[in-house]
Amino acid sequence: MIKIFYLIISPCLIFGIIFACSDSNIKLNQKDIIHLNSDTCNDPDRDDINCHFEYMPENVSSKVKIADDSVSGMRIIIKSRLLKSDGITPIPNAYLFHYQTDKNGYYPKNGNEKGIHKWTGYLHGWNKTDENGYCEIHTIRPAQYPTNDFPAHIHSVVKLNENSKPFYINDYVFKDDPLVTEKYTGNLNFQGGNGIVAFDEDSSGVKIGKRDIILNKINHSCPK
Ligand SMILES: [Fe+2]
Numbered sequence: 238m239i240k241i242f243y244l245i246i247s248p249c250l251i252f253g254i255i256f257a258c259s260d261s262n263i264k265l266n267q268k269d270i271i272h273l274n275s276d277t278c279n280d281p282d283r284d285d286i287n288c289h290f291e292y293m294p295e296n297v298s299s300k301v302k303i304a305d306d307s308v309s310g311m312r313i314i315i316k317s318r319l320l321k322s323d324g325i326t327p328i329p330n331a332y333l334f335h336y337q338t339d340k341n342g343y344y345p346k347n348g349n350e351k352g353i354h355k356w357t358g359y360l361h362g363w364n365k366t367d368e369n370g371y372c373e374i375h376t377i378r379p380a381q382y383p384t385n386d387f388p389a390h391i392h393s394v395v396k397l398n399e400n401s402k403p404f405y406i407n408d409y410v411f412k413d414d415p416l417v418t419e420k421y422t423g424n425l426n427f428q429g430g431n432g433i434v435a436f437d438e439d440s441s442g443v444k445i446g447k448r449d450i451i452l453n454k455i456n457h458s459c460p461k
Pocket residue numbers: 390392
């Protein structure tokens with residue numbers, strides 16, 4: 238009986254995952270897939286983009302604190318607007334997932350992470366755009382990887398509504414990072430602008446940056 242189950246279910250499962258990465262119009266039933274195979278999201282390549290939302294809390298606000306006060310580093314706030322291709326019309330009630338390195342360029346782990354967070358680490362969080370398309374990240378400034386071959390960055394994934402397929406936007410990077418070059422911006426793969434954030438400093442010493450995320454084309458490709 239068990240063999241028959243696997244003969245029928247396994248091909249469907251594999252086909253479902255491949256299809257989810259190849260068809261931009263698909264409506265998701267990803268939770269079912271994830272729950273059928275609990276290891277699907279334990280993937281160092283993060284090929285299944287839906288996994289970024291597997292553990293999203295029920296109540297998500299427009300502000301997310303990725304790094305609590307116990308995490309050392311330069312405190313930053315990034316205020317974003319999610320906009321349609323005209324650069325004006327806000328996109329409300331969209332979910333964003335963010336993950337980043339720490340001040341030493343590592344994705345830090347506590348050892349009790351689940352699913353995709355075994356790879357993204359604990360410096361992650363979700364927020365939801367408000368009625369004006371605004372959302373905020375409160376965190377520490379990430380560092381370049383120890384290899385110093387890629388700009389310091391915050392990865393972000395957008396999910397426009399409960400049932401839509403998520404997609405990556407270009408990383409948040411920082412204007413004063415010497416690795417943010419024309420070569421870097423010339424090789425960007427996703428949408429949402431170049432992601433370059435410049436900081437001003439508020440009266441409390443927190444660095445505050447802004448970004449307009451303009452969605453000019455939906456790219457559902459799976460990152461490598
Ligand atoms: Fe990264």
